[in-house]
Amino acid sequence: MIARIKQKSPLFIKISFYIALLIIVVAGAVAFKTTKNLSKSSDLVVETYMVNVQLEQILSYLKDAETGQRGFIITNDSLYLEPYIKSRESINNSFAELKEFTKENDFQQNKLKDLSSLIDKRLNNFERSSSFSINNNLESPKFNPVFFEGKELMDAIRIKIGEMIAHQKEELARRQEDYKTDVLLTPIFLFFLILVSIALVLLAYYRITKDIESLKSYNEALETFKESANQSEIISKHGNWIWNIEENSYTYSDNLFRLLGEQPQSFKPQLDTFMSYVHPDDREKLEEDVKDMMENEHLPFVHFRIIQKSGNIKRFKSYGQTLELDGVKKLIGTTADVTDEFESFRLLEERNAELERNNKELSAFNHVASHDLQEPLRKIQTFLSRLVDKESDNLSKNGQLYIARITNAATRMRLLIDDLLQFSRTNKAEKVFETANINLILEGAKQDLAEAISDSNALIAADTFPVMRVIPFQIQQLFSNLISNSIKYQQENSIPKISITYKRIDAIEEDKLIKPKKEHYHKLTFTDNGIGFENEYAEKIFVLFNRLHGKNDFSGTGIGLSICKKIVENHKGYIFANGTPDKGATFEVYLPI
């Protein structure tokens, strides 16, 4: 955004100003030319006027000369010749001026030449007429034609002068015609040009104002960002620093000072000063890292400790990256106080180690249960079987009863140990998920229970299942536990019937599933016709060692269903029980797809 302003607007403004400047220059040139034309026109007016005046003057001098000459002829007094002599001089002067005025006008120059020769002739005529008077020859017949010639010459001069004045007037009129259009068009053109340049300047002004406004809002945004950066630095315990590579100087953000345990900007940021805070053990390593940073202009993640003046030791983590702005290279770095993180990580590690120790103890306990407890029990059982086989006859009735009771108790203990082992194995065993054929797994479970199934004549009807992603041996355990459960809690004098149905369901359609993680689930429903149970125990039966029936009525340890629940949880699934006393029980297993 900032870059856009920097590049686009100034170009537009520059162009506007250049165009406006060009327009003003053009307008100036046009105005200059018009003014020049105007002064030329006024020169012409003056010229015309002067030419007219001089021509009239010449005519009047000639008239003076004529009058003087006539007086001389009549009186023969040389006093009358004075105006004639004077007029000659004046005519010459006027002529010179006329020549000067009309030097650029060929037409008038030609006329002037004609006029000059006519005047010369007239003056000549004067001389000749005068000579008649001097010689008192006025009566001579030659005098009259000469005098008449003088009149004719005078008329010709008048006509010539008239022509010249008329021409000059024509010229003036023509010029005035031109001048009129000039005078009319130039102001319109100039006015238009000025309007355009004003518009351009206004547009440029508008753009500048707008740019300034957006700059202002960017500035505000930057200011806000700076403040929020400040806050986030405080909250997340980190500080920023800038290394100006060219000047080799540093800038620290306020919070970096705080992290060092100092007031913001309380000293001049320098490498040496910073190093004095670094823990002596970490100083050498960090100095090397900084040296690398200066060479490579990059700082990878570095960890070090610092000691605040108060003596607190803090753990820091730093990272830096070069940035080139307007050709000036800077290394922008961030340093974070990771003491808390480090501490909690250490705590976590300690906890983990403790947990691991506990786990090891637990598995050691498992081993004791599986091996060391089994061994004496196995021997008790074996010796009991030896006793029954070999010594039964030597025992009294009571003795035989006691032996039978001991055998029962030992069998029960064996069951407990086996189930407990199974339970702990379900907890601890590696959870390797495989895409498995569930139908085969069910067959495996049936085989595990082959004896119980054939003894009870149980009927098991199952749907065909699709393949599922499960831990196969655990699912087999689940199946065999559920089936053996159904067989175990059968009604007296009836054949256990177990049906296993399959349905693929959408999680949202089943209200029972609380916060399901997947959209679809496999639903397996185990239904039996056993003794069932009161529904209020539906959740209790999954709790370890929880039994609904007396030990003597039904054999069982209260672990089987806990194992089922554990297995289903290992699969991130759900298991629900539903019972009707004397009718049967239903177990629903949901496994995620």
Place this chain on the structure above:
Amino acid sequence: MNENYINVVLADDDEDDRLFFSEAFDELKINTKVSTFNDGVFLMDYFNSEEAILPEVLFLDLNMPRKSGLECLKELRANQKFKDVAIAIYSTSSSEEDVENTFVLGANIYIKKPNDFKSLKKVLSDVVTLNWQYHTNGLNKDNFLLRL
């Protein structure tokens, strides 16, 4: 090797188990000669001695002092001399770890010590009369652990 009876060896530190073992073979109608050793060291000393008569089947307990069954198994399978001895692991535990390890190390069958004498007799008689050639050819992890 005597064709009239089968040589069977048991290495087990448990006195009771050795007793059950011997009694079971006594009651079985199979011609066997049973020798027992109290731990792995005694067993290996015997096997490595000149006068040793190598048995058809060696029953090996895993948990023994001084030298465990696992160590014995390793040593025996590392030596070509003992390649014809069928090794049956004979242990209280049937933890997956033990079953896996002994299978990988080359034991031929894994027996979990039964809880009553009748089963013990049946297992021992089954194992001793097993056709090892046939069993070993088709051996896999599933039939390695002898199921009762």
